[in-house]
Amino acid sequence: MLDFRGLNIQGLAAAINDKPILKGIDLKLPQGEVHALMGPNGSGKSTLGYVLSGRDDFEVTAGSVTFNGVDLLDMQPEQRAAAGVFLAFQAPIELPGVNNANFLRTALNAVRRAHGESELDAVQFLKLARAETKRLAMPDDTLKRNVNVGFSGGEKKRNEVLQVAILRPKLAILDETDSGLDIDALKIVADGVNALRGPDFSALVITHHQRLLEHLVPNRVHVLADGRIVRSGGPELARELEKSGYAGLMAEAV
Amino acid sequence: MTAVTETLDTVQSVTQSGYKWGFETTIEMDLAPKGLNEDIIRLISERKQEPEWMLEWRLKAYTAWLKMDEPHWARVDHPPIDYQDLHYYAAPKKKDGPKSLDEVDPELLRMYEKLGIPLKERAILAGVDPDTVQSTQIAVDAVFDSVSVATTFQATLREAGVIFCPISEAVREHPDLVRQYLGTVVPVADNFFAALNSAVFTDGSFCYIPRGVRCPMELSTYFRINARNTGQFERTLIIADAGSHVSYLEGCTAPQRDENQLHAAVVELVALDDAQIKYSTVQNWYPGDANGKGGIYNFVTKRGACRGARSKISWTQVETGSAITWKYPSCVLHGEDSVGEFYSVAVTNNHQQADTGTKMIHIGRGSRSTIISKGISAGKSNNTYRGLVRMLPSAGNARNFTQCDSLLIGDQSGAHTVPYIESRNPTAKVEHEATTSKIADDQLFYCRQRGLSEEDAVSLIVNGFCKDVLKELPMEFAVEAQKLLAVSLEGSVG
Numbered sequence: 001m002l003d004f005r006g007l008n009i010q011g012l013a014a015a016i017n018d019k020p021i022l023k024g025i026d027l028k029l030p031q032g033e034v035h036a037l038m039g040p041n042g043s044g045k046s047t048l049g050y051v052l053s054g055r056d057d058f059e060v061t062a063g064s065v066t067f068n069g070v071d072l073l074d075m076q077p078e079q080r081a082a083a084g085v086f087l088a089f090q091a092p093i094e095l096p097g098v099n100n101a102n103f104l105r106t107a108l109n110a111v112r113r114a115h116g117e118s119e120l121d122a123v124q125f126l127k128l129a130r131a132e133t134k135r136l137a138m139p140d141d142t143l144k145r146n147v148n149v150g151f152s153g154g155e156k157k158r159n160e161v162l163q164v165a166i167l168r169p170k171l172a173i174l175d176e177t178d179s180g181l182d183i184d185a186l187k188i189v190a191d192g193v194n195a196l197r198g199p200d201f202s203a204l205v206i207t208h209h210q211r212l213l214e215h216l217v218p219n220r221v222h223v224l225a226d227g228r229i230v231r232s233g234g235p236e237l238a239r240e241l242e243k244s245g246y247a248g249l250m251a252e253a254v
Numbered sequence: 255m256t257a258v259t260e261t262l263d264t265v266q267s268v269t270q271s272g273y274k275w276g277f278e279t280t281i282e283m284d285l286a287p288k289g290l291n292e293d294i295i296r297l298i299s300e301r302k303q304e305p306e307w308m309l310e311w312r313l314k315a316y317t318a319w320l321k322m323d324e325p326h327w328a329r330v331d332h333p334p335i336d337y338q339d340l341h342y343y344a345a346p347k348k349k350d351g352p353k354s355l356d357e358v359d360p361e362l363l364r365m366y367e368k369l370g371i372p373l374k375e376r377a378i379l380a381g382v383d384p385d386t387v388q389s390t391q392i393a394v395d396a397v398f399d400s401v402s403v404a405t406t407f408q409a410t411l412r413e414a415g416v417i418f419c420p421i422s423e424a425v426r427e428h429p430d431l432v433r434q435y436l437g438t439v440v441p442v443a444d445n446f447f448a449a450l451n452s453a454v455f456t457d458g459s460f461c462y463i464p465r466g467v468r469c470p471m472e473l474s475t476y477f478r479i480n481a482r483n484t485g486q487f488e489r490t491l492i493i494a495d496a497g498s499h500v501s502y503l504e505g506c507t508a509p510q511r512d513e514n515q516l517h518a519a520v521v522e523l524v525a526l527d528d529a530q531i532k533y534s535t536v537q538n539w540y541p542g543d544a545n546g547k548g549g550i551y552n553f554v555t556k557r558g559a560c561r562g563a564r565s566k567i568s569w570t571q572v573e574t575g576s577a578i579t580w581k582y583p584s585c586v587l588h589g590e591d592s593v594g595e596f597y598s599v600a601v602t603n604n605h606q607q608a609d610t611g612t613k614m615i616h617i618g619r620g621s622r623s624t625i626i627s628k629g630i631s632a633g634k635s636n637n638t639y640r641g642l643v644r645m646l647p648s649a650g651n652a653r654n655f656t657q658c659d660s661l662l663i664g665d666q667s668g669a670h671t672v673p674y675i676e677s678r679n680p681t682a683k684v685e686h687e688a689t690t691s692k693i694a695d696d697q698l699f700y701c702r703q704r705g706l707s708e709e710d711a712v713s714l715i716v717n718g719f720c721k722d723v724l725k726e727l728p729m730e731f732a733v734e735a736q737k738l739l740a741v742s743l744e745g746s747v748g
Contacts, residue, residue, distance in 0.1 A: 053703050054702075054703070055699055056699075057695075076702070077699060077702040077703050078702045078703075078705050078706060078707055078708075080703075081702070081703055081704055081705035082705055086703070086704075087703050089700065092700075093694075093696050093697050093699075093700035094697075095697060095700070095701075095714070095715060095718055096718055096719065097717070097718025097719055097720070097721035097722070098714055098715065098717070098718035102714075103701075103704075103714070106706060106710065106714060107701075107704035107705045107706060108705075110704075110705040110706050110707070110710065111705040114705070146718070163704065167704065167705070
């Protein structure tokens with residue numbers, strides 16, 4: 001089992017303020033694959049993202065999570081980041097007075113240090129950051145602006161994807177990164193993630209919409225309801241859900 | 255942006271040691287007996303070889319002080335101070351004042367080296383265009399306990415006509431200028447601590463920029479309290495004659511001690527027509543330990559008079575040290591269209607108490623002032639902004655803009671904002687904005703999720719919060735200030 005490359009969640013249960021949210025999740029996401037996580041509001045999708053990335057408001061009450069064989073649950077959030085776990089926030093946080101370039105370079109160098117790699121100086125970093133900014137069709141001043149301050153909803157989401165592109169995590173958890181994006185932006189974001197796909201990149205894409213999955217085609221689709229995975233399947237499962245909704249599945253789950 | 259990254263890089267090395275300026279230097283001292291009376295004042299005046307008028311001035315202040323009471327309106331709390339249990343004069347032993355750096359006690363020079371002060375004249379940054387080298391040099395006056403021990407770049411400054419010397423020397427060498435301006439901005443009986451300072455001040459810096467001269471370099475004073483049970487009472491007087499410009503920096507440190515030490519300084523600035531003074535402080539007196547034992551009582555009166563039309567005085571302060579800070583750098587805006595500015599970052603951690611702010615007194619028509627205050631409270635500390643904006647009847651069309659932001663770290667610290675606004679002219683305009691926020695858990699988590707350690711995350715967020723003020727500091731100080739912010743807040747989260 002230790003040889004499994006990727007994210008391995010077994011029997012994971014978590015609660016906030018003693019209220020159980022996740023009630024025993026089993027999910028295997030092999031490295032190199034993209035899985036979609038769908039499900040009705042309140043089913044625990046975002047909670048799963050937070051628990052995987054180490055937010056301490058949530059208490060893990062049972063189960064285990066390993067990533068590339070390493071126990072994630074024992075680690076601080078920054079250690080998980082160094083291990084390659086990235087959470088694109090559903091509502092990205094504003095950092096007044098902290099400019100995007102400085103934030104990203106500090107983060108990138110922290111991760112590089114953790115890997116024993118040399119840090120990038122300002123010139124090297126800006127070259128990299130400008131190229132990625134351009135590829136995601138974001139305006140030139142993006143890097144100069146304060147992190148998420150005064151960004152529109154769509155800009156914030158794209159800024160999260162810019163961070164993925166620059167930080168190059170091994171596992172990106174995208175929490176409704178498509179919501180608030182217009183069709184063009186959605187395609188750019190999907191292309192941005194697609195460009196990262198490869199043997200050492202995996203993504204867990206939390207979404208309500210089939211639309212994103214048309215551009216960012218997942219290897220597997222899982223449906224979460226009331227804290228459990230109730231259904232897993234191929235890309236066609238997402239299309240099926242788009243037509244029939246969650247109601248049928250919910251009935252099955254009971 | 256490099257500055258913040260540099261902060262993050264250096265934080266680790268710096269934070270290991272806590273207050274790294276806490277060393278004590280062993281130097282033979284000439285120490286006056288404890289206590290305050292006329293004889294002590296005569297002794298100080300004699301040691302400084304002062305003329306009679308200066309002694310009289312001191313004695314007048316002392317008489318006024320005797321009739322005054324220690325103020326207790328600030329939101330700070332301390333046991334009673336025994337003013338008779340202090341030494342009012344302490345000086346490194348030496349028969350004559352040093353004539354050049356070569357005569358300065360090597361122990362002292364080593365200490366200043368430890369403090370990172372560029373005391374030796376030096377060519378900065380090899381390879382820099384020679385034309386710009388001049389402007390990156392800093393002239394330093396170093397004050398050790400009660401005396402100024404060395405002033406650098408005297409010759410270069412003299413060529414430009416700038417006088418920059420210890421105030422004790424100015425009293426002897428430039429008596430007319432000193433008599434004309436000393437005590438005209440902060441009168442001897444202005445307040446309890448100013449009166450005390452006027453009676454016993456021992457040294458400090460004097461600076462005169464002649465008409466139309468742009469001071470060729472930054473001027474800087476480093477203050478160091480070293481001797482035990484010694485009060486430091488420095489006095490600084492800066493006069494910018496018509497059309498002149500000067501930027502002045504001030505830094506302060508003290509050894510780490512269990513007992514409290516008193517620091518009561520007075521700074522007076524005078525700006526004549528079209529003159530500009532920029533005064534920056536990085537205050538890093540020993541703040542006491544994590545349990546609130548020891549630390550400096552910093553009771554300081556700083557005031558600038560914009561006497562001339564279109565004159566401008568700008569205060570920038572980064573206050574991270576001291577057990578107690580009581581300090582309100584102010585501007586009296588006499589001149590028509592004169593400008594006063596106050597940019598402040600005050601950080602308190604553990605048991606520190608700060609009551610700081612500014613006063614903007616608008617007298618001249620069209621005078622303008624800006625106040626940007628950033629207070630950061632962590633641990634069990636209390637941080638108060640206290641500010642006065644007064645528009646006098648003569649101040650037609652005067653304007654003020656005030657912004658006070660407080661940032662709380664943890665749940666046991668306090669932030670308080672006490673603005674006083676008085677407008678006696680209907681055309682004057684006063685704006686006040688205030689916010690209080692906490693470093694939100696989600697901000698910390700967001701940064702940590704991207705790979706930053708908790709302390710680096712706090713440092714980044716705090717530096718962002720203070721950016722509007724830090725950008726006002728001269729480059730050399732900005733980097734130092736950012737490091738200080740990180741050190742001051744070490745261990746404040748988690």
